[in-house]
Amino acid sequence: MIRTTQSRRRGESLPLVLRSLNHENRPALRIIPVGGVEEVGRNMTILEYGNDIIVVDMGLQFPEEDMPGIDYIIPNIEYLIPKKKNIRGIIITHAHYDHIGAIPHLMPMLGDSIPIYATDLACAIIARRQEDYKHYGSRLQLNEIKNDTKLTLGAFKIEFFGVSHNIPGSVGVIAETPGGIVVHTGDFKIDLKSDIAGRTEVEKIKALGKRNVLALLSDSTNARESGHQNSEHEIKLQLEDIIRDTKGRLIIGTFASLLGRLNQIIQLAEKYKRKVAIDGHSMKLNIEIAKKLGYMQFNEKTVIPIQEVENYRPEQVMILATGAQGEERASLMRMANREHRVLRIQPGDTVVFSSSVIPGNERTVQRLTDKLYREGAEVINKYMLDIHAGGHAKREDLKQMVEWIRPKFLAPIEGNHSFLKMHGKAAMEAGMKPEQILIADNGQVISCQGSVCTLTDERIPSSYVFVDGLGVGDIGEVVLRDREALASDGMFVIIAVIDSQTGKLRGSPDIISRGFVYLRENQELLKDVRKKIKDIIESSTTPNETLNPQYVRDNLRDRVGQYLFTKTQRRPMVLPVVVEV
C-alpha cells in the first residue's frame, strides 16, 4: 500500500494509471510531520490530498552541543520543492520561532506567490523578522486571519480555534478534506482563568467532538509532566508578590517572545507605580507590535528609555531585559559584565528570571547568576519560585483535549520521541486504544483512506538542514564531524618540501598546529616530531624514483598521528602537505 501511495505521488503525470491503481477512486489524505516529532523545534507538518498541499508552520530548532558553529536547524523541504505548485497555503499557528523561524530561508525556495495565513500578531512578527533577511529578496504574501476566518485552499476547508499559549494570537487549525477532518492544535495550554495570552475557545473545541474528527495532531511539549498546567493567573499572583515586596530596582529577564508574561509584568508595574525600561531590541519591537495591535494596553508614560533609569529612585523603576538564558551578548550578561552602554548592576538590585531555562543552557545561566551575585544583586529564579507556568498542556490537559475532540486517531506532535509516547499513553488513559495512536518520526507518512489512518513505512527526506551564516544546507555531517574533531584535539599541519630528484626533505619540515598543545612550551616534542617526519619521508621515498606524494602523505598522517597519540594521548587532525620542488 505504501509503495502504491508513493508511486501515485511520483506518478502525477500519469493520471490514468493512477486512477486504475486507486480502488476507492479517491486519493489518500496524507499527513506528514516533516519536523518537530523527534525534537522540540523546527515544527512543520504537510497535509496533502491529491494535488493539494497545505503546510502548517515552518519553524526552526536551536542546535545541539554536537553542532558547533551552527546558527540553527530548519525543516527539510526536498519533498515539497518539486510539488511547490501544489501548495495552496502556509498556515502559521503562532509567532514563535519554532513555528515561523524557517520562513525566510524556505520561502525563497518555494516561491513568493504561496500565501501565508496567520493572525495579525503573527503576521506582524513574521514581517518584522523578514526585514532581517532583506538580502534574500523575498516578498511574502501575508494574509491575516482571525479565529473565525474560514478559508478554502484547494481541497482543504480551513477553520481555526483560539488557544491559550504564552503569546497572544495563537490558534489551532481545523482542516476539512474529502478524506476526513484533521485538527492541529498548534502549541496550547488550557487556561480557563486567564486570557492574557490567548483565550482557549472551549466551546469550539468541544463542538469538534461531534464532527467525527479523523486525526488530531496535538502538542506534546509538556507530555512528560503530570497534572494540569498552571494558569497565567497564578503566575500573576506570584509576580505581584515579588513586584510589591521588592525594595530596590527590579530587573526582570525573560524571552522577547513571551508576550503574555510581558503584558502581565507591565500591568503590574503600572499598578505598583514603577516606570518600565525595556532593554533588548527584539523585546522592544515585539511590545510595540503587540501594543499597536491591541494585545497590550499600558500608558505611554509607563515606558521610559533606559537612559532615563537613573533619573528615578531604585524602587520606582523596573527594567525588562533579554538574555535570561545567559546569552553572551544579550542585555543581562552585558549588565553583569559591566559592558552595558548604560546600565550597571548595583547592590540592592533584584534580578528575576521569569522564564524557564532551556535544556542545555543551565551552565550559562548559572554563570550569569554568579556574576549578578558578584555585582551585589539578589536573584530570584526557579529555586525561589513556587509556581512555574509554561505555555504547554501537561498530561491531564492532553487527556482533556482528547476527551473533547474524540478523534479517531491521535498523532502526537511537537516533542521528542519519548514525549510523543507519553502523550500516547495519556490518551490511552483517556480511553483511546493503542491502534488509534500514531507515533511518527520526522518525514514518516501517515496515510488515511476510508476513515483509517495508517503509519506507513514511506519516509520523505527529513534530515537536518543547517543554517550557518549565509549558508543554508551547505554544512553536512562531514563538516560537523571535522569541527568536533578539531574542537576536541586541534590540528597539526605538516609542510614537507621534498626534492623530487633526490626524494629528500629540503630543510626542516614546517609545522602549524592549533588547539593541540601550546608549541612554544613543547619544544622538545616539536623537535622529536620533526625528526620523526624526516625518518618517515626517508623511508617512504627512493632516490631517483618518481615520488608518490599520496603514499608519503598517508604515511605521514598515520605515523605522525600515532606518534603524537603515544606521546600525549591526544589525536589532533594531522594534515600533511607535500610540496615537490
Add this chain to the structure above:
Amino acid sequence: MIRTTQSRRRGESLPLVLRSLNHENRPALRIIPVGGVEEVGRNMTILEYGNDIIVVDMGLQFPEEDMPGIDYIIPNIEYLIPKKKNIRGIIITHAHYDHIGAIPHLMPMLGDSIPIYATDLACAIIARRQEDYKHYGSRLQLNEIKNDTKLTLGAFKIEFFGVSHNIPGSVGVIAETPGGIVVHTGDFKIDLKSDIAGRTEVEKIKALGKRNVLALLSDSTNARESGHQNSEHEIKLQLEDIIRDTKGRLIIGTFASLLGRLNQIIQLAEKYKRKVAIDGHSMKLNIEIAKKLGYMQFNEKTVIPIQEVENYRPEQVMILATGAQGEERASLMRMANREHRVLRIQPGDTVVFSSSVIPGNERTVQRLTDKLYREGAEVINKYMLDIHAGGHAKREDLKQMVEWIRPKFLAPIEGNHSFLKMHGKAAMEAGMKPEQILIADNGQVISCQGSVCTLTDERIPSSYVFVDGLGVGDIGEVVLRDREALASDGMFVIIAVIDSQTGKLRGSPDIISRGFVYLRENQELLKDVRKKIKDIIESSTTPNETLNPQYVRDNLRDRVGQYLFTKTQRRPMVLPVVVEV
C-alpha cells in the same frame, strides 16, 4: 596587613625579621580555598599555620562547554610546590572524584612521602583509582582513619566526625591549632532517619558548639534550595514502590559512586527476589570494595554475571547500569544503541534514572531517554518521581549546622559564588552577622589572628589546570580559544609555492579546509578564492626583490579571511603557508 602576611610567607628564611613584624609573636592561621568556591568541583583547601600545612581534599572538576577536549580541571598547586616540605598531611573527607580526583596528578608534584589520611572506603577507592595512573610511577602513603581517630600533624590536632552523604565513610574535619579551631564539614546532609550512607554524628557536632570554633567551612552545594534535604529513607520507600510494582525487567541507572543508593537498591532487590546484574566496571569495583569493607551486605548469590540475565524471567532480574548522564560509551547508552555486547533493551523493560542530571547533561540524557523509548522501554525519571534526595544539606540544614557549631566565622565552600552568598544569607537568618561571613574566591587567603578572621586581598595562584590526555597543565587559554574557533567555523590552510626569483605563484595554490564548508560542493567558491589568492600574492610581491614571506602571509590571512566572511558570514581560521623555491 595582607602584604605583611605575604612577606612573612615569602620570608621564611628570615625568621628574625619575621618575628619583629609579628606583634603578637604568633603566626596567623591561614585558610585558603584553592578550588571549589567558584564552582562545584575541584575541592581543595589549604590550612597553614607557621611552617605547617595541611591540605583538605584534592578533587577534580568536569569541564564546561567552552573547554573542548579537556578531560578535567584540577586545583592549581603553584603555591604548595615550593612549600611541599611543610605539608604534614593530605586529609580526604570522602571518596568522590570532586574530592579525590586530582590525587594521581598532584601527588607526583608534591612528593610521595606526604601521608594521605582517609577512611577505609576512601583509601580503597583512592588505591584502586591509582592503578589507572600506574604510568606516573607514584606510590601513595595511604593511612586509614576512623571517625574517632586523632592525629597530630605539626601544629594541627586533627579529629573527625561522621556525616551522612551519599557514599559511606564520609567525615568532617576538626583542625585545632594554636590560632583557633577550624571545622571543615566535607560534603554533608543531615539525615537522621537513615544511615545507609553514613551516620551524622550529631552529638559530636553539637559538642563543637562548646569549643569556641573559630571558623566553619561548610558545604554550599545545595544552598540555593530551601527547606531540608530528604532522607535516604524516603527514597527507599519510593524505590520500594517501583521495585515492588514493576512487572518486567528493571534497569536502574545511577552513578558508580552513589554507594548508599546502590546499597539500598540491592537490599530491595533481595527483598523482592530479583537477581542483580551489575554492568559497568567502576560500579562493580566500588560495590566489591564496599562489600569487602562491610559497608554493603548482601547474599553472594544475589549478584549474577550479566551473561546470565537471559536465564531468568524478566521479573526476576534487575540490572544496575552506569551511564545515567547519557555518557556515550557507558552501559545504558550502549544498550539503547544495540551496541552492548550482551544486553538489549526489550519491550516491557523499565529503566529507572536514580540520580539527578548534572547541569549541562540534560540534552544527552534526553537523547538517551528517547532511544530507550524507541526500543520499547518505559523510563522513570525525575518527571515521574516525587522525591529527590541529594547528598547535600539544603538551606534549613545549613542553618542547623551553624546553630549547632556556633562558629565565630563562617566561610561557605563547595559551590558557585552565588551558592556561597545564599549560604551566607541562610547563616544570617540563623543569627550570624554579615561581618562573620567570609565569602572567598578561589585562591583568596583568609587570615586569622587573635580570634579574628579576615578576608584578605592576598591571592595565591588558582587558575584552571587542565588535564588532557597525558598532559597536565599544558593546555592554556590560547589552545582552548583556538579549539573553540576551530569548532565554530573550521579552518582554511593556504599553501602557496612562490618562485623567489620572480615573486610569482608556482602553479595553483593548494587549499586544505576542514570544518568550514564541504569543499567538493563549493567548487565555485574555491575557484574564486584561488583567484583571490593569486591576486593577493601578485600585489604583495615585487619581481626581483627579496620576498617578504611574513608580509605575504599577513596579507593572505587578512584578505582571504575577509573575503570568506563576506561570502559566507563565517570566519574560519586562515593559516597561510608560503613556500619559497
